[in-house]
Amino acid sequence: MTNADTPAETPAAAKLSLPTMTAMVVGSMVGAGVFSLPSRFAQETGMGGALIAWAVAGTGMLMLAFVFQTLAVRKPDLDAGVYAYAKAGFGEYLGFFAAFGYWASACVGNVTYWVLIMSTIGAIAPALGDGDTLLAVALSSVGLWAFFLLICRGVKEAAAVNKIVTVAKVVPIVVFIVLALFYLKPHVFAENFAGADYAGSLFHQVRGTMLATVFVFLGVEGASVYSRHAERREDVGRATVLGFLSVFAVFASVTIVSYGIAPMGEIAQLRQPSMAGVLELAVGTWGMVFISVGLIVSVLGAYLAWTLMAAEVLFVAAKDDDMPRFLRGSSAGDVPVPALVMTTALSQVFLIVTLFSDDAFNLALDLTSALSLIPFLLAAAYALKIVLKPDSRTERREGFSRDLVVSALATIYTAFLLYAAGPKFLLVSFIIYAPATILFVMARREQGRSLFSPAELVILAVSIAGAVIGVIALAVGWISL
Template sequence: MASNKSKIGLTALTALVISSMIGSGIFSLPQNMAAVAGSQALLIGWLITGIGIIFLGLSFASLAKLRPHLDGGIYTYAREGFGDLMGFFSAWGYWLCTTVGIVGYLVVAFEAVGTFVDTPDAVIFGKGNTFASFVGASVIAWLVYALVARGIKQAAGVNLVATVVKVFPLLLFIGLAAYFFQPDIFIADWRGASIAAETVADNSIMSQVKNTMLITLWVFTGIEGAAVLSKHARKRLDVGRATVIGVVIALTLYVAITVLAQGVLPRAEIAAMSNPSMAGVLAHMVGGWGKVLISVCLIVSVLSSYLSWTLYATEIPHLGAKNGAFPASFLKFNRNEVPHKSLLFTTLTVQLCLFLVWQTGNSYEALLLISTSMILIPYFLIGAFLLKIAFTENLAPKYKLIGLMATAYALWIVYAAGVEYLLFSVLLYLPGVLLFLYSQRKHHGSWRFNGYEKAILLLLAVLAVPAVMQFVQSLSA
């Protein structure tokens, strides 16, 4: 257990959950959703997401109560329920999701800076993938490294202040959008009839709803924040409370912003906006200063989210090292009770990804594709673990219902994501297998797999063939 030196109270813990969920995605959400869904599908999509994400949040809260001795959430729950290999896959997938996600935060932050300083004749920051962006993002990455190395509690305190700063403009946007909202504009493109010609071949309501799923999943990534940092909570019950409070606040903000925006401007007009699209909608309502406000808010928001996600990305390899899933060096603490080697590993990986973004010219959207595809399995395993113990231990019906609904939502997300995303994630799990094999041999002196785990590895090897073929085809397209 962590000492009082690193304990986090309910308010700071809730702020971490909110901050990690409300990062960059919320500022692009009006355009992202308008591009794939009419008003009817938008409401259905949020209904499914709202129910599913609340039950996922309740799963974290329930497991924190039922298994108070398990610290770390994502990794430890999967390992406890399904063994070392699945625990590692959950940890690896989540670590990649958080690490690539925070690279995306830095990229989009400098893209926002570029809106103030770039001109057609002098592109300095571009889409966050220029040399100037690389240098600036690298500096921030190592400043955050230094801040986190000083202590988890101190970093959480800074995040609390930043969260308050970034939520205020969102509330201002919602208030103004409610004032300018016109029902006839909202229902004008009720079924999204014009979407097919713009973005997709199939504009059925079901297809539109499915297309909203990965978008809504991305903006809720971070729901697990309190569980990941559970050992730092002042009270164990605060883990569940922080998760549920954070989910309800974030869900309310997301639904209000997307629904009200489509009543301020026609769907097709929002869909054609450049991001952050909240800036364009607010500028329509109040003038140019609205765009400046949202751009500044975006920068503050992504930097605070970067901080909270760095805490999560640092914690997971450290926890995995205790059971031989990651190298033993990740177990070591510095004098501030921070797993320093794990933090350094994460920061060096961020630095490498920033270099690759600069060299390849990849944008924020490409990073989100990678990040979101890696969180699908970890979230599924959370609901499945609660469902497993609820039936094997014959717990109260409420736990069975929560586990069932969370698992069903996770399976729906996997279905909505489609084969392309799943094959893409297979490619990213393969390097993790090599790390797991190395760590297992170092920790135990040999590889230890049961029949079930051997079958999983065989399935992964089989899926690697179409995954590689798909990747090669995408490069030649």
């Protein structure tokens, strides 16, 4: 174990090529979410609403991808993307919250992967249920720590595995789209256009899909988070946009073609992974088995990428004195082991929480999305800030109009997502955010600094108030897990 405090002892960062970083972005996004899209969308909206939802989400996330691309070029000294941008734009405490929120989001997201794997196997092994039984949690815990040992072998080795898995897992998804098109029933497709009676107004339908779209696009910032490992700095932005465009068409296609297989009410009732259920309705049992195997490969690859990125955020935040010093440690294989231990441990805690949830998968999915929104909003707002108030390093007058539009749209989109999330997940997010301040206090004490500035005390008060309201709301039943 070495300490990042001593330059002579710090191992050189492993360098990753453009194809490898693009694969990490794709691998981060193509995970559990895409296999849950048919049912999740059918529960909220018909095909017409789905088209609008994907247009909104695609445009908004593309603007966010452009934001990360622009910031990677204009702020090359800022590593770990989301966290670093929030800190540079809005101060250390909000930067800390961005780092912690992004990290916690990744940890909860990792739980969705294990829940979905166990739910998939649960179709033939009832003892695993929907991935939230005691046996399922026990087996998931074994997998959780097995991957911890794999990643400890080294960043380059883990990234290489992810590159191979990314190729392997895209194949069954493409096959699903092709088969669904072949078996598409035009009359069912037309009937599903307007949506079912339970869907509500069109605005309500579109709003209901937003957290699901955020979840499947999480990972678009993957190359930015891992920017210190890029062979060339410009590859960070290129990998971000290439990865986004590659998966957007896939995600939208999976959703839309499913509406041509069965009535949306029937799709809405399918167990997760609903993509397997849709293909079973189209071609029979072998379709379910085929997708289920593809899902397990896909989810394990995404889990690998997300765990790497989560640990990286803690590691870089600790190097910047925004997390306690013990998180600066790294191995000879360039693995931030203490950060990786914390990442795996928090995932373990959330895995246990699923035992007490009515719907473990959707809870983890929505909470993952909600936790990521504040970091994304701060990153987008920072991009807008440097456009409106450029310095000598960021001023590029010829690109002013483009950057202004992109950053403004990304900021508006992420603010809308906070509204779409609703009070439930914002309050639960505060319950997670507020106690994290302990780590911030530890870091400040290590440096012999005053704990909070006046502005930071206001932020602290807001986070504590939100956490208290959230706990009360859970206790009296205003909201539930």
